[in-house]
Amino acid sequence: MPEPGPAEERPVRRQARGLKRMEAILDAAEEEIAEVGFANATTNSVAARAGISPGSLYQFFRNKDEILEGLVRRYETEQGAFWRAHLTDDDAHTEMGALIDRLVDAMVEFKASRPAFWALFHGSATSDRLAEVARDLHEGVAFRLAEVFELRSPHLPPERCLTLARMATAMVRAVMPLVVTAKPEDSPALVEELKTMLRAYLTPALDG
Amino acid sequence: MPEPGPAEERPVRRQARGLKRMEAILDAAEEEIAEVGFANATTNSVAARAGISPGSLYQFFRNKDEILEGLVRRYETEQGAFWRAHLTDDDAHTEMGALIDRLVDAMVEFKASRPAFWALFHGSATSDRLAEVARDLHEGVAFRLAEVFELRSPHLPPERCLTLARMATAMVRAVMPLVVTAKPEDSPALVEELKTMLRAYLTPALDG
DNA sequence: GACAAATACGAGTATTTACTTGCATTCTCG
DNA sequence: CGAGAATGCAAGTAAATACTCGTATTTGTC
Numbered sequence: 414m415p416e417p418g419p420a421e422e423r424p425v426r427r428q429a430r431g432l433k434r435m436e437a438i439l440d441a442a443e444e445e446i447a448e449v450g451f452a453n454a455t456t457n458s459v460a461a462r463a464g465i466s467p468g469s470l471y472q473f474f475r476n477k478d479e480i481l482e483g484l485v486r487r488y489e490t491e492q493g494a495f496w497r498a499h500l501t502d503d504d505a506h507t508e509m510g511a512l513i514d515r516l517v518d519a520m521v522e523f524k525a526s527r528p529a530f531w532a533l534f535h536g537s538a539t540s541d542r543l544a545e546v547a548r549d550l551h552e553g554v555a556f557r558l559a560e561v562f563e564l565r566s567p568h569l570p571p572e573r574c575l576t577l578a579r580m581a582t583a584m585v586r587a588v589m590p591l592v593v594t595a596k597p598e599d600s601p602a603l604v605e606e607l608k609t610m611l612r613a614y615l616t617p618a619l620d621g
Numbered sequence: 622m623p624e625p626g627p628a629e630e631r632p633v634r635r636q637a638r639g640l641k642r643m644e645a646i647l648d649a650a651e652e653e654i655a656e657v658g659f660a661n662a663t664t665n666s667v668a669a670r671a672g673i674s675p676g677s678l679y680q681f682f683r684n685k686d687e688i689l690e691g692l693v694r695r696y697e698t699e700q701g702a703f704w705r706a707h708l709t710d711d712d713a714h715t716e717m718g719a720l721i722d723r724l725v726d727a728m729v730e731f732k733a734s735r736p737a738f739w740a741l742f743h744g745s746a747t748s749d750r751l752a753e754v755a756r757d758l759h760e761g762v763a764f765r766l767a768e769v770f771e772l773r774s775p776h777l778p779p780e781r782c783l784t785l786a787r788m789a790t791a792m793v794r795a796v797m798p799l800v801v802t803a804k805p806e807d808s809p810a811l812v813e814e815l816k817t818m819l820r821a822y823l824t825p826a827l828d829g
Numbered sequence: 830g831a832c833a834a835a836t837a838c839g840a841g842t843a844t845t846t847a848c849t850t851g852c853a854t855t856c857t858c859g
Numbered sequence: 860c861g862a863g864a865a866t867g868c869a870a871g872t873a874a875a876t877a878c879t880c881g882t883a884t885t886t887g888t889c
Contacts, residue, residue, distance in 0.1 A: 428857075429856095431865070468868055471847090472867075590791075836883105836885065844875100849870105858862095
């Protein structure tokens with residue numbers, strides 16, 4: 414006897430066409446949210462941007478929040494891949510200055526390539542949900558970085574490494590808006606300044 | 622002949638009662654916005670919180686944005702007073718470590734005393750307008766700090782001082798969320814960490 | 830005291846917008 | 860093929876909410 418239950422959750426078998434549509438909707442939502450913020454983004458407008466009707470949009474996402482959720486999952490995946498690519502255990506042995514160089518450059522490049530990501534997570538934040546996810550993403554990066562620190566300086570207690578990693582990532586996030594708003598010719602100098610700061614803080618703490 | 626004009630702007634002569642009401646409305650709006658964000662804050666709810674009717678609210682603020690504007694003006698005033706009190710030209714001669722100590726402690730205390738301020742400007746930002754104002758407030762602080770740096774290190778070019786001041790204030794802002802979200806017993810350690818970082822960065826640059 | 834301006838009310842309106850509904854079309858798979 | 864599922868549409872609905880309106884009361888000024 415198929416009890417109707419609280420919310421008969423039959424998963425839809427998506428066709429290739431549908432999956433493409435979902436990506437298109439997320440792209441549209443990303444644009445829209447980056448421009449006007451999540452609260453001011455209307456589902457109808459997102460649908461229009463994606464070139465579909467409102468009804469079609471709700472074929473794939475049950476409500477507005479679920480769109481956000483979809484975006485978030487996509488970001489989590491991208492972010493994970495990014496750090497797996499740029500922060501390996503080998504980095505425990507690279508010289509501190511070089512490591513900072515590489516990581517900061519990579520992050521600057523990542524941000525430049527995905528302005529919407531930046532606008533969503535660091536610009537006018539757009540919802541409690543996004544803020545929460547942003548925190549989680551940042552924590553993930555800090556954890557990963559802390560692991561490398563532990564490999565590099567086994568004599569330090571793990572929680573000390575985590576604190577250092579949290580502080581370092583917070584520094585990077587703090588300076589990014591300055592880099593973005595600065596005149597283009599001043600940006601490199603600010604990035605250099607950030608590296609200097611990180612070196613001044615991390616080198617004595619880790620290698621000293 | 623009194624041409625009606627585009628928008629006959631007759632300023633209202635507020636009575637003491639009215640001014641008190643306006644403050645009460647701003648207090649209510651501050652609470653409400655801090656809790657649910659500007660977009661989700663309803664004017665009716667703000668009115669209720671302030672203990673008045675929706676109609677009365679619109680006696681003092683022509684629309685929702687004007688409430689935000691009122692909040693912003695209040696913050697600008699408070700922020701200005703705060704820095705005039707805590708950052709005088711005399712500080713050009715106080716020892717660097719002591720100066721950092723004082724300023725950081727003052728900021729932490731300020732934030733603790735006005736959680737709504739923090740939620741508005743550093744939490745999930747709530748509107749383009751707020752984000753813009755936040756930038757201006759931060760720039761104001763950086764300018765003031767840069768002036769002190771110039772007095773302290775006359776041999777440095779002014780724009781170098783401004784960069785250092787911007788970086789320093791950015792660092793402080795970056796660490797504040799960590800301090801807030803950390804377990805209460807860990808907060809002091811993080812504040813200490815922030816001071817250490819600022820010393821490591823600023824001392825060689827200014828006094829070196 | 831009297832007049833005008835300011836303050837107060839709260840039911841009502843107009844608009845926005847998330848989401849539904851009914852139906853048409855296209856795909857998948859036996 | 861053909862049946863059922865997935866996709867597609869666009870007008871429409873219901874709820875939320877910024878703001879108005881007509882009116883009543885209080886306050887400042889002469």
